[in-house]
Amino acid sequence: MTKLSAKNILIGISGGIAAYKSAELVRLFIKSGANVRVCMTPGAREFITPLTLQALSGNPVHTALLDPEAEAGMGHIELARWADLIVIAPATADLMARLRIGMADDLLSTLVLATAAPVHIAPAMNQQMWAHPATQENVNILKQRHHIHGPAAGEQACGDVGYGRMLEPQQIVDAVSATLELTHTPRPKTLAGHRLLITAGPTREPLDPVRYLTNRSSGKMGYAIAEAAASMGAEVVLVSGPTQLDTPEGVRRINIETAAEMLEAVTSEVPGTSIFIAAAAVADYRLKEVATKKMKKQGSALHLELEQNPDILAKTSLGNPDLFTVGFAAETDDVIHYASGKLKRKQLDMIVANQVGNGKGFDKDSNQVDILTAAGGHFTLPEASKTQLAFEILDIINTVYQQGQVRLT
Numbered sequence: 001m002t003k004l005s006a007k008n009i010l011i012g013i014s015g016g017i018a019a020y021k022s023a024e025l026v027r028l029f030i031k032s033g034a035n036v037r038v039c040m041t042p043g044a045r046e047f048i049t050p051l052t053l054q055a056l057s058g059n060p061v062h063t064a065l066l067d068p069e070a071e072a073g074m075g076h077i078e079l080a081r082w083a084d085l086i087v088i089a090p091a092t093a094d095l096m097a098r099l100r101i102g103m104a105d106d107l108l109s110t111l112v113l114a115t116a117a118p119v120h121i122a123p124a125m126n127q128q129m130w131a132h133p134a135t136q137e138n139v140n141i142l143k144q145r146h147h148i149h150g151p152a153a154g155e156q157a158c159g160d161v162g163y164g165r166m167l168e169p170q171q172i173v174d175a176v177s178a179t180l181e182l183t184h185t186p187r188p189k190t191l192a193g194h195r196l197l198i199t200a201g202p203t204r205e206p207l208d209p210v211r212y213l214t215n216r217s218s219g220k221m222g223y224a225i226a227e228a229a230a231s232m233g234a235e236v237v238l239v240s241g242p243t244q245l246d247t248p249e250g251v252r253r254i255n256i257e258t259a260a261e262m263l264e265a266v267t268s269e270v271p272g273t274s275i276f277i278a279a280a281a282v283a284d285y286r287l288k289e290v291a292t293k294k295m296k297k298q299g300s301a302l303h304l305e306l307e308q309n310p311d312i313l314a315k316t317s318l319g320n321p322d323l324f325t326v327g328f329a330a331e332t333d334d335v336i337h338y339a340s341g342k343l344k345r346k347q348l349d350m351i352v353a354n355q356v357g358n359g360k361g362f363d364k365d366s367n368q369v370d371i372l373t374a375a376g377g378h379f380t381l382p383e384a385s386k387t388q389l390a391f392e393i394l395d396i397i398n399t400v401y402q403q404g405q406v407r408l409t
């Protein structure tokens with residue numbers, strides 16, 4: 001795992017000779033585990049073909065703002081929401097001038113305006129153009145909004161010597177990695193003073209010492225919420241089933257395997273908790289009697305007797321009426337209908353509903369959700385990276401939670 005694993009990175013390329021190095025940049029980001037999409041300005045296409053970048057990134061390249069076909073696939077707002085971060089390399093003097101004044105006259109400049117994700121810029125230009133007071137003024141303003149990496153000094157394509165060379169692709173990847181933070185624009189600490197208890201990932205229900213029942217949950221949504229909550233100032237406890245994910249910074253993680261262990265951990269962590277978010281995909285059933293020795297093949301069919309696991313969310317919600325509880329509902333059909341049934345049945349304050357199956361939901365890096373509240377509220381959040389959604393879900397949770405607090409006092 002690297003810090004860039006599973007991050008959605010949008011690489012913007014503008015029209016400079018260094019654009020040929022962007023192919024290597026795409027390759028390195030892919031190698032580090034990121035999902036990469038590429039946006040090219042018309043000028044960039046004079047230096048490198050979209051086909052090369054499509055082949056390297058494994059995704060269609062985005063080139064035009066007003067292309068009905070592209071907008072029907074992944075439109076510019078969706079693309080801006082998909083990105084966890086934008087890396088522009090090379091950034092020409094012209095592009096930086098346009099970004100400085102907030103122009104939206106091509107797809108790349110529009111995406112920079114339309115995203116909440118951090119933007120990293122690797123300038124590349126002739127040394128005289130870099131040294132020009134106009135460029136320097138633009139850079140100084142852009143530094144207040146974005147991360148600027150380089151340029152380096154050295155011999156240039158035009159024969160000049162001085163500052164203006166784009167950093168090498170590996171240096172850009174290292175610089176982006178080093179400054180990687182989940183916080184989009186700096187987040188106000190709106191959850192300071194609150195303790196959030198979050199469940200995430202799958203559970204594993206053993207059959208015998210070597211086999212178990214589980215599901216396809218990656219834990220990404222729960223971990224993204226934990227990470228976002230910590231960056232919003234909350235004290236965060238994450239009760240997690242087995243996942244491949246690193247513990248987010250500032251989060252206390254308790255590892256469990258079975259639903260019974262998850263219930264035990266949650267129950268002991270509830271005192272002092274303000275908000276409980278159940279994002280785990282808990283196995284509904286476990287084996288009635290777990291074999292103590294490895295089961296041997298017996299005939300052509302095997303019958304297992306399963307018994308129901310406790311419903312951790314329902315138990316916690318019903319046993320702690322003052323606790324603000326949020327559930328998740330992953331459904332293949334009739335999403336709102338089933339989600340609202342679970343909201344009522346489990347007496348939740350809120351439920352986050354999403355569609356799964358058909359390539360949606362589980363083990364993906366983006367998602368689309370609907371949020372229903374006990375008071376009858378309904379919010380629809382359009383498709384976005386799980387990181388972006390985590391902040392939006394927490395903002396809604398916090399607003400509804402604070403309203404409840406005001407009513408109570």
Ligand code: CTP
Binds near residue numbers: 199282313326
């Ligand atoms: N949940 C839980 N403990 C369980 C089952 C579910 O805490 N044993 C929580 C999940 O973390 C999620 C919510 O309940 O927040 C919805 O889970 P889901 O499995 O979709 O709902 P169920 O009530 O189990 O209904 P069904 O499986 O029939 O859809």
